[in-house]
Amino acid sequence: MPTPPILEIYVLWHPDDEDGRVAAEYMTEHFHGPAYAGLAGGAVEVYRRSMGWVSEDGPPRPLPFMKDLPAGLAPAQLTVVVPILSRELARAVRDSEDWREYMEKVFTADPVSASASQSPWVAVYPVASRSDLSGTHLSDMASTPQSIRPRTLDDPTLLARELAQAITQRLHRESGGAGDDRVKVFVSHTKRYAPDEGDGGRQLVEGVREVLQDTRLDAFFDAHDIQTGEDWVARLASEAGRNALLTIRTNLYASREWTQREVLVAKQHDVPLVALHAVRTQEDRGSFLMDHMPVVVCPPGDPKPAIEAALNRLVDEALKKALWRAQRVYLETEGFDWLPAHAPEPTTLTHWLSGRTLASSDPNVVIIHPDPPLGPPEQEVVQQICRLVGVTGDVDVLTPRTFAARGGGAGDD
Template identity: 50%
Template sequence: MPIPPILDVFVVWHPDDAIGAERFAELHEHFHSPAFSGLAGGAVEVYARSDPWEDGGPPRPLGIATPLGEGLPTAQFNAIVPIIDTNLLRAAAEAAKPWNTYLREIAELNQRAGVGVYPVVAKGLQWGTSTVSQILGGIQTLPADVNADAGLFGRELAQAITQQIQHEANLPARLTVFVSHTKHRSSEEASRSGPAMFERVRDHIQRSHLSAFFDAQDIQPGGDWERTLEDAAGSSALLMIRTDVYAAREWTQREVHAAKHSGMPVVCMYALTAGEERGSFLMDHVPSVVCDLADPDQGVALALNRLVDEALKNTLWHAQTSYLSEDGFDWLPAQSPEPTTITPWLASHQETQPDDKHLWVIHPDPPLGPAEREVLLQLCAVAGYDVDVDILTPRTFAARGGALRT
């Protein structure tokens, strides 16, 4: 299954600007985190462009406009992150200087489909009258705060890349967060829902570049919640504020069920005080973050960071499925299958392909555990598929030689 790279991130900086190496290390760690490790092959890679390719010159070419060599295909999506600091301003000050030419080529690439340029300016740097500003100043920079917060840096870039891909696919450009939370029926329930967690999450989102969707405010009376979630799944993600009474509420169960059914990324933020009387199988099987109710800001930020990463992972997985589907898979969900998602898919598959006798499913790594897999196979058997069912991940598929066997 040779799959070309889906996303390449190029961090570009002058070798004498120390912050460039710091920002590169942060992005390298971010895009090699568990959030992206489940994609097929080398789906996401981060490259440094700093040291001169030739004596006294700029770094190695990016290989986007012209491939670097045979067998080195250009990624489907490319993110270029110039780190702008004092030495880069000096090196590109004159039109004849190699760094000036290099940056102009980057600015030209920003006009190409599948390419986004996301400059980062050193904190406090006055660059508005510089030559670099004339070259890159028309491109929106990432917030200056990313220089002091690696998590925010990863989130802002991941969101910008996601939105660029969505825009090119004619989807709503701004990433929307659906916030799923409980409403208080009594003062006792309010005390078990944490210290105004909903308001704290809302404040964080309003200070970000995310668009927020709060059900109580934004769904019109008589609106169809399931259809709203389904229609927005391609450009949205759902955040659960899981307080003590959250899992038992009918409406929050419906919200999470609809999000999972539509393929929307879901992240759970645990904000428990005394604990739950009972959980819900609908709420699990998603990434989770623990929020310290005594100091919730860090937990909220981590939850939003992970939610944006999940949105980008979903976007990249769907890009990969255009290649994986050629291998003959029947279902390629962006999240690992579970009873909540496999049962409606089985019903739909039986209706559209009643003669299919062998199910081939692939989902992002890691693989399901033996007990989880057994439950899904039992459900498949109930649906009439009791012999030939293969549930794979990119790694287990590659271990089998990268080809389906019948």
């Protein structure tokens, strides 16, 4: 199922800079990894630019916006360049006219000063150097774009998160999203804790708050403190394009009415979700609303690593949704009825079916969502629910991989 390229990431560094090589290897592994593997082909690609193209000590191969692509190939909707700034790169820019011209083309390709740009877009996110580059020509070039903090060079997971967040925000802005483009994390938690939890639940919530304060993410706590629940529902729904929900699942979380409502609304609006699982003893019954989302276990002791991992995954989920939304424009032409960013479940399926008018001319229902696919028992439940609301034809639930494996065609056997 070929779709036009959506996102291409080019990591650019000087060949003598070891930080650049390490960062490029990690970003290649991360953006080609499980978090994005479920999308249709062409959603995200990562390329490296370091070794000289024309001469051994010259700049690397030209980037797509520097010259026409061969054979009339179309550029990606968004080309992201990540220059790893370093003393080695600064010296090359100072001493080599070719390097200087190459880097000038990189930094002038991003229309950050324009009120709006047109697709295909170019975004440049330099990773700040560990060294002081003030007074260098490279530093002057890199003074305008949003930079990624140098400490990310010591923590590649943080580097991937900051880059994924920046790309998500750029996609939101360039696609006409309203309001602040920062990824907003709604933190869903309960203020009631089981006696055997002690102060652990409150300390975990405070730990999430402290970690979020050290990020570039926007955050919203205590949604259940709003007196009128509809206000929160309307707010989440209107901002669903840039929101993500982090659930702090302590012992009583799954049984509380308001936390159930928060998860329900988030799922019905296809908002990215991640659960920080911190049940210390037991849950009396759990909740069927709380599953079907990525889970990060938070063991007793220091919660910070688990909090960081949950936020990393949440930002990946936000970018994954943005990419799926971009691909959906092309997938809709294949005849799919529903293209959710998450695999269907009773909570979301019933919400979608309630707003759908069954067409007698086409009794079939064809759904596609990112991989991994549902298991056979899960598909049976989806089919049973569709039958209950009057679907008389086939109910087909596909992913990009299963669709491609049978040769394409939403209505084929």
